[in-house]
Amino acid sequence: KAGVTQTPRYLIKTRGQQVTLSCSPISGHRSVSWYQQTPGQGLQFLFEYFSETQRNKGNFPGRFSGRQFSNSRSEMNVSTLELGDSALYLCASSFETRLGDTQYFGPGTRLTVL
Amino acid sequence: ILNVEQSPQSLHVQEGDSTNFTCSFPSSNFYALHWYRWETAKSPEALFVMTLNGDEKKKGRISATLNTKEGYSYLYIKGSQPEDSATYLCAFIVYNQGGKLIFGQGTELSVKP
Numbered sequence: 001k002a003g004v005t006q007t008p009r010y011l012i013k014t015r016g017q018q019v020t021l022s023c024s025p026i027s028g029h030r031s032v033s034w035y036q037q038t039p040g041q042g043l044q045f046l047f048e049y050f051s052e053t054q055r056n057k058g059n060f061p062g063r064f065s066g067r068q069f070s071n072s073r074s075e076m077n078v079s080t081l082e083l084g085d086s087a088l089y090l091c092a093s094s095f096e097t098r099l100g101d102t103q104y105f106g107p108g109t110r111l112t113v114l
Numbered sequence: 115i116l117n118v119e120q121s122p123q124s125l126h127v128q129e130g131d132s133t134n135f136t137c138s139f140p141s142s143n144f145y146a147l148h149w150y151r152w153e154t155a156k157s158p159e160a161l162f163v164m165t166l167n168g169d170e171k172k173k174g175r176i177s178a179t180l181n182t183k184e185g186y187s188y189l190y191i192k193g194s195q196p197e198d199s200a201t202y203l204c205a206f207i208v209y210n211q212g213g214k215l216i217f218g219q220g221t222e223l224s225v226k227p
Contacts, residue, residue, distance in 0.1 A: 004157070033213045042220065043203065048213030056214040090158070094213070100146040100165050103215060105157040 002027065004093050004106035012112045018079040021109045025072050025093030031055075032074040033103060034066060037088040046089075049074050050096075078111075086113045116140055118206045120218035127194050128226055134190045135221040137204030141185035146207040148215060149178055149189055153200040161189075161202075194225040 005024045013019050025032050033056075034046040045058040049068035063082075068074045072093075078085055088110050092103035119138040127133050139147065149161040162171040167182040175192045191198055201222045205215035 031213055033215070035215070035217075043205075043215075043217040045214045045216065050213065056211050058214070092215075096212075100163055100207070100212065102148070102160040102163050103213075104160065105150075107157050 004091060004104055006089075006091055006106040006109050008109060009107065010110045010112075012114065013081050014114050015081055015083060017081050018077065019081060019111060021076045021089055021091075021111075023074045023076070023091035023093075023106060025074070025091075026104055029093035029095050029104075030072055031094040031096060031101075031103075032068055032072065033092045033094070034074070034076050035090045035092065036060075037090060037108070038086075043090070046076065081113045083113050086111060116206065116208065116216050118204060118216050118218040120202075120204060120221050122221060123219065124222040124224070126224045126226065129195060131194050131225075132190065132192045133194055133223065134188050135202055135223075137187045137189070137218055139185050139187070139204070139206040139216075139218075141183060143209045144182045144185075144206070145209040145212065147180060147187050148205040148207070149187070150203040150205065151200045152203060152220070158203065191223070194223070196225045196227050199223055199225045 031050045033048040048056040066076045088108045090108045092105045094101045150158040152158040164180040169180040201220040203220045205217045
């Protein structure tokens with residue numbers, strides 16, 4: 001089975017721009033969660049989507065948004081980029097997180113904001 | 115604010131040493147605890163999902179225990195090998211928020227040959 005894939009792997013943007021990151025889950029998985037990893041804050045939860053609906057949300061400003069498509073692929077969007085948004089963004093997929101299922105992580109997208 | 119603490123922050127051991135790390139989490143509203151291993155330039159790799167008080171799980175030389183009443187989990191590595199070098203993360207899940215992993219800062223393990 002193919003693992004979780006994320007595109008692009010690396011991205012450089014300037015302040016004020018917006019960015020869209022993509023995540024393709026493992027086939028059959030319906031849940032996709034997004035995380036931000038920074039050196040100071042560690043891994044922090046952004047949001048979870050399940051069957052095209054946002055099911056959980058972390059403590060991030062409204063500039064961070066996401067969506068999920070009918071094939072379970074998910075996108076994350078960050079508008080009006082700030083320098084502090086520079087981070088590794090990871091997505092993770094799971095069959096059904098409410099059953100305590102393992103979340104399988106992708107390789108991440110490294111975003112640099114200049 | 116829910117806090118997950120891991121100790122130590124880093125650990126340097128010799129090949130063949132056994133080692134253990136601690137993960138502390140809030141004992142109320144517990145749903146599950148996940149352990150991950152994260153090697154540099156790779157994706158975090160799931161090790162264990164633990165849900166019941168007293169759970170013990172084992173995968174090769176790595177094992178973990180769970181105490182939900184006092185809010186801690188231990189991860190043990192027996193006979194560490196250089197390939198065990200990685201950051202070990204635990205993540206807590208609150209009841210009814212299954213998709214939201216609350217991560218600790220991790221324990222960085224370095225095993226010297």
